[in-house]
Amino acid sequence: MTRSPDSRPTARPATPAPATLRQRLAELRGPGSAQRPLDARALAALAANPGCRRRVLLDGAGVDKSALARALGAPAAFGQSQFAITRGHSFEARAKADGGTELVRLLHEQLRDGAPAPAPGSVDVPDLTAGGPEGRTARTALALREASAAGRWALLDHPLLALPVAGAPAFLEPDAVVVHPDGTWTVVEIKSFPVIDGAADPGKVGAAARQAAVYVLALEELAARTGDGDPARVRHEILLVCPKDFANVPAAGLVDVRKPRATTRRQLARLARVEDIAAELPAGTTFDLCLADDGRTAGRPAEELAAAVEAVGAAYAPECLAACELAFHCRARARAEGAVAALGRGLRGELGGLTTVESVLAAALDRAPAGEEAGVPDPTVVALRRAAALRAEALDPPLTGIEAACR
Amino acid sequence: MSLITTLARMEAVRDGRAQPLTTVRHRHLAERPLVFVPLTTAGEAGAPLGALVGTDRERPRLLVVPQPRDRDLRSAFLAELAEEMLPYVEGFAGDVTLEERKETDPETGKKVTVQVELCAGAPQLLVPSAAGVSYVRLLGRSMRFRRTAEQDPDTPHPAPPRVPLLGRWLTHFGERARVPGSSLLLPMTELLGRHWATGQSNLEDQHLGALLAWIDPPEGLTGAEAALRAELARDAAGQLLHPPAGPATDPAFDNKLLAPAVTRHDAGLPGAAEELRALLETQLRPTWEAVWRGVDLLRALPEGERAGERWKRDRWSYTAHRDRVRAGEPPQPRRDDAVTAARKLAARETAQAQLEAQEALDDPLVMAGRRLAGEAFAGEVTEVVMEYTEAKVPRPRPLVTVRTDDGPYLAEGAKVHRVLPDGKAQPAEFVGPVPGDPGALTVRLTGGMGRGKVPEPGSVPEKGDRVCWTLFEHAPRGGPELPDPERTPWTHGGPPGEPAAELPDPVTAEDLL
Numbered sequence A: 001m002t003r004s005p006d007s008r009p010t011a012r013p014a015t016p017a018p019a020t021l022r023q024r025l026a027e028l029r030g031p032g033s034a035q036r037p038l039d040a041r042a043l044a045a046l047a048a049n050p051g052c053r054r055r056v057l058l059d060g061a062g063v064d065k066s067a068l069a070r071a072l073g074a075p076a077a078f079g080q081s082q083f084a085i086t087r088g089h090s091f092e093a094r095a096k097a098d099g100g101t102e103l104v105r106l107l108h109e110q111l112r113d114g115a116p117a118p119a120p121g122s123v124d125v126p127d128l129t130a131g132g133p134e135g136r137t138a139r140t141a142l143a144l145r146e147a148s149a150a151g152r153w154a155l156l157d158h159p160l161l162a163l164p165v166a167g168a169p170a171f172l173e174p175d176a177v178v179v180h181p182d183g184t185w186t187v188v189e190i191k192s193f194p195v196i197d198g199a200a201d202p203g204k205v206g207a208a209a210r211q212a213a214v215y216v217l218a219l220e221e222l223a224a225r226t227g228d229g230d231p232a233r234v235r236h237e238i239l240l241v242c243p244k245d246f247a248n249v250p251a252a253g254l255v256d257v258r259k260p261r262a263t264t265r266r267q268l269a270r271l272a273r274v275e276d277i278a279a280e281l282p283a284g285t286t287f288d289l290c291l292a293d294d295g296r297t298a299g300r301p302a303e304e305l306a307a308a309v310e311a312v313g314a315a316y317a318p319e320c321l322a323a324c325e326l327a328f329h330c331r332a333r334a335r336a337e338g339a340v341a342a343l344g345r346g347l348r349g350e351l352g353g354l355t356t357v358e359s360v361l362a363a364a365l366d367r368a369p370a371g372e373e374a375g376v377p378d379p380t381v382v383a384l385r386r387a388a389a390l391r392a393e394a395l396d397p398p399l400t401g402i403e404a405a406c407r
Numbered sequence B: 001m002s003l004i005t006t007l008a009r010m011e012a013v014r015d016g017r018a019q020p021l022t023t024v025r026h027r028h029l030a031e032r033p034l035v036f037v038p039l040t041t042a043g044e045a046g047a048p049l050g051a052l053v054g055t056d057r058e059r060p061r062l063l064v065v066p067q068p069r070d071r072d073l074r075s076a077f078l079a080e081l082a083e084e085m086l087p088y089v090e091g092f093a094g095d096v097t098l099e100e101r102k103e104t105d106p107e108t109g110k111k112v113t114v115q116v117e118l119c120a121g122a123p124q125l126l127v128p129s130a131a132g133v134s135y136v137r138l139l140g141r142s143m144r145f146r147r148t149a150e151q152d153p154d155t156p157h158p159a160p161p162r163v164p165l166l167g168r169w170l171t172h173f174g175e176r177a178r179v180p181g182s183s184l185l186l187p188m189t190e191l192l193g194r195h196w197a198t199g200q201s202n203l204e205d206q207h208l209g210a211l212l213a214w215i216d217p218p219e220g221l222t223g224a225e226a227a228l229r230a231e232l233a234r235d236a237a238g239q240l241l242h243p244p245a246g247p248a249t250d251p252a253f254d255n256k257l258l259a260p261a262v263t264r265h266d267a268g269l270p271g272a273a274e275e276l277r278a279l280l281e282t283q284l285r286p287t288w289e290a291v292w293r294g295v296d297l298l299r300a301l302p303e304g305e306r307a308g309e310r311w312k313r314d315r316w317s318y319t320a321h322r323d324r325v326r327a328g329e330p331p332q333p334r335r336d337d338a339v340t341a342a343r344k345l346a347a348r349e350t351a352q353a354q355l356e357a358q359e360a361l362d363d364p365l366v367m368a369g370r371r372l373a374g375e376a377f378a379g380e381v382t383e384v385v386m387e388y389t390e391a392k393v394p395r396p397r398p399l400v401t402v403r404t405d406d407g408p409y410l411a412e413g414a415k416v417h418r419v420l421p422d423g424k425a426q427p428a429e430f431v432g433p434v435p436g437d438p439g440a441l442t443v444r445l446t447g448g449m450g451r452g453k454v455p456e457p458g459s460v461p462e463k464g465d466r467v468c469w470t471l472f473e474h475a476p477r478g479g480p481e482l483p484d485p486e487r488t489p490w491t492h493g494g495p496p497g498e499p500a501a502e503l504p505d506p507v508t509a510e511d512l513l
């Protein structure tokens, strides 16, 4: 239920990028296209595939990847059913009812630390409205500082946090952050998948934890920069709130996000800097779609755009399908190149230096150039030949693909 | 993924169609399975939208919930579902055979042989994908604790009479589906994925339409092209030509077609209910056809020899649940007690080991994978030397040398096994490689030769025979026995005590189900 603040198309970086980089990124987007700020989901996806420079650049420059994918003729299949959206909103409203008391009560109940329960009306809900993302992040920072000093419970409803990623700013909007009377902070994630008999889909819980870990990182950043500069005030357990069984009643659980936090932090640090990637591009490269007046039809030929996209390296794996708007485009390229990674991320490791389907089959069927045969036999090739021979033996009769190819 | 599977996927890429991963079918397919294609409402747990269900490929029953948030309409859907499914599920309860089983006599504590009933057949539910299996489980959970007016006259929103019973059965199917190799409830994507390697990733194989496109591409298209069409092709109005296999619907369908139709239905416009039915049928029908096409493809494969043995265990499972229902036992608890949970886990582990062994023994292609992994070796017998034990009655302990290209991971004295002509397993011990003769391995037979000094005919291989030895047991047994629930140690929660009657889920104004 992350609302990305992209309804404010004039978004500008919170940490101002140097004018030249900002200008370069604007050129990459094309004149007139607003920068799309990164949200937590995009960040979690980035961290999941840190080797992809293409994504780092496009996200860092704030290019609208959905529109780009459409213009490339490979639109993403992401979309949300209005039924799910309605249900999500109604559940979030339900969880945040009573001026936040309900949510704080759920959190208090999970903590089991012997502290007194929050009395009704004892939860502050500071007003966070402000103009533009910069204004909102500043307002959030101020509210956090004030609430931490107040010694009371406070609920920050949809605060806005900034986190610089790969040299470009990202804006993050958690569902809520609770400030404890002792001045510590807890991230709250509200999801609409159910907890049935005390158990939820582990895949969905994991995704929620990864997303929340990004918020924790952003809060730690904020804590280090402001106030007493103590990132430890950010609790590493987040509160996950989901519907209980088949009801619309909220159930909550604490999820330790130290592991995803460490992973995400490491992966984000590994990201190549947008600046460096941009510097390597051929002069004049742009992802400008040259949109027509309808704001949808791209005026630039798909081949030209594809060439621009090809100018920066990708690392396609099937996992991209669930995480990146460009996936169908990158998949088509990976398949056209016969990349083994298109069949599964793990295969690259298994197959050593053989990166294409053709080279694997050639090696397996003993048609590799003789030159490579000299010297120490490559263990991957030996294993492949053995596998091919065993497979052929088991399938004979009937005539198999491998054998047919041998004749 | 084993290297053999990887290779098969690459061949599929090269040839533009899926390649076999097996030479036989490793799951039992019922003569008359029940196909169930459910759709659910996005964002709601357990709010069904519609389903196609039935055993007759030509005449499925279409069930529709015109307004998924309406409790009464949902109840009516479940009642119809029970009406369609229960006669099928219960239809196998009457035809039984008698089997002998060892049981502990409760009075004497001795093991005695008793005769028990085993149903001659069992129901088999086929759903499109793994998500369908989860949905069956969810439906079972949502129904089994509900109360009918007969059970509890005061219950608010009583369940239609047979709904809780269907909930118990679906829960049973869902639990059984967690046992490796079981076939009471099967997802078509997994069935096909077990038998064919496509030229796409495992992730993409979860799409039933794309998977079928690779296995059986239409004339003139490669598997890759056909799969792409199945995944992405949309009509002029932006609707997928091949709707997803559910239970989730395509968001574009929800937003552009379903939502307006539900609104018209809510407004009471004439014909709106019929319109909704037609709309949902367009989403369900292609998947229904796809599941049956999968059945056709699978039927063309001969069934593996030991698949029947596993199906027999499914029949036992069905019979046992039939007995629990007949005995008036309460529905399955929300959560298993410690011993039951441990027992189920152990049973699944055993079933997994058995499945792996049986599939390899039934299928040279699966065995090839085990050989590649160093878990089995096959070759020609080059020498047999008779030796005997030094006991009073000497027993044969012949040394058999096999020449093989395989590289098994064997230590001296390791146990190996092979199948005898009568189907029994013969044990042997690894002696060692023959010095100076690479690829020649010697094993000593340690059993399976009868009781006498002279081995029974056919029990010792001869020079020139092809044999296959496995490092894994052919009929692996489970670990140590677990205590009965009544004897659970206090460290594990103690005996379960009186089974507390599970209460139905509370109902609030905005609740679902």
Ligand code: SF4
Pocket (backbone or CB within 6 Å): A049, A052, A053, A054, A055, A314, A315, A316, A317, A320, A324, A325, A326, A327, A328, A330
């Ligand atoms: S789909 Fe393409 S751009 Fe997106 S992460 Fe994957 S490889 Fe990178």
